[in-house]
Amino acid sequence: MNLSIVDITPLPSYLSPITERPPNTKEFNYKSLLIEDDGRYYCWSRGVSIAISEMEYQQVKSNPKLFNNSFTFNLHTRINQILGGRK
Secondary structure (H helix, E strand, O other): OOOEEEEEEOOOOOOOOOOOHHHHHHHHOOEEEEEEEEEEEEEEEOOOEEEEEEHHHHHHOOOOOOOOOOOOHHEEEHHHHHHHHHH
């Protein structure tokens, strides 16, 4: 079992001024736990645990910045959909 804690944050504007990104607010700044367990991959963020692919695991681990069409942003959207369904 491998565990990795990553800081999810919006992509800083100085890295790519024209890339769309979410605002730098509490909703878009949090820690995620990435889990690899016997060839299965999971992400635990904001009280939600979801199964993810190996590619998502590697992409989020190597680049945890939020910006449009990034693996991290797509994962963030999936988590928000789950959280929205709990209301």
